[in-house]
Amino acid sequence: MMAPGMIYGGAGATNYFDGVRVMSSSTATAKEHIGSLFTPASSSFLGSSSMISFGGVNGEKRSFFGSFNQDDNEADELGEYFHQSEKKRRLTDNQVQFLEKSFGEENKLEPERKVQLAKELGLQPRQIAIWFQNRRARWKTKQLEKDYEKMRNRYDTLKSNYNNLLKEKENLTAEVFQLTDKLVIKEKGNGQLALRDFQKRSDASPKEINDDPISRVEMSNVPAGVLKKQQQEDLNSAKSDVFDSESPHYTGDSALVFETEHSELSQDDDENFSKTMLSTANLLGKAEDDDYPVTSLHLTYFGFPVEDQGFGFWTY
């Protein structure tokens, strides 16, 4: 049997009187404290109805649901409620309905409202507070679920868009392959001069070249269509002879430019693509500056940006 006025708590439990939390460090102290508050004259916490505040002690039953249309069903419900044991009891449907309505109006509970609701529903103010607290927790959980659902939908949309862009990019890449091949074949001819020039320049440090901002800028400004006849021939020569996989000049750089692309293209495709593009770029670069061979790094400035542009190779 629990002490009257004590909402069943264990040892060292927090106790409540009329909705006020009474913290205690020792159970005995708490019991004494609470016990002293419940004299036979106390108007609340009457025996088995310890969780329910009745209107008065004189047997008069004030209207339990002042705001409800009380019918036989509700009377039965109440009777059921009052006759439940002292264990944890559920609120009646009408009580819950009333609290829900109140929660819908305002989910925070001011002290006056709490007391008012407690009076109207015949519950302890503390019970009203607990109900609101639990209801807020449920509301928050629901809200989180909704937010999660929204975010998931957004993610799905973004993912779908990304996949579409990926496909588009693959198509464009394939188109570039085709066009480049066509271009190279078209430029077929004598390339010996280009090969000699390239070998002469092969002593130049790649770092120097790559770090030279001026050459980068110049490269980026080379219009693709400006080619002299002799330069075209140089390119054709270089295409077949210069870009072998052993060349220290190109293999490393190739990886630099296309390193984010490995998941998309096979290694062979990757290599071929790099070589072809280097070939083209060298040809174009030669039109501007014979001192520097074009490395794959420079390709970045030839309309094949690593990221952030329409033809970019980025990863998520």
Add this chain to the structure above:
DNA sequence: TTGTGTTTTATTGCCTCC
């Protein structure tokens, strides 16, 4: 009927605000 999962009511401890 019983085992099990879910919901509801209530407690506890910590934190913030006044």
Add this chain to the structure above:
DNA sequence: GGAGGCAATAAAACACAA
């Protein structure tokens, strides 16, 4: 320091399948 809010949790009540 007290009051109230919140997160985590306990435990009773309830729902339901086997």
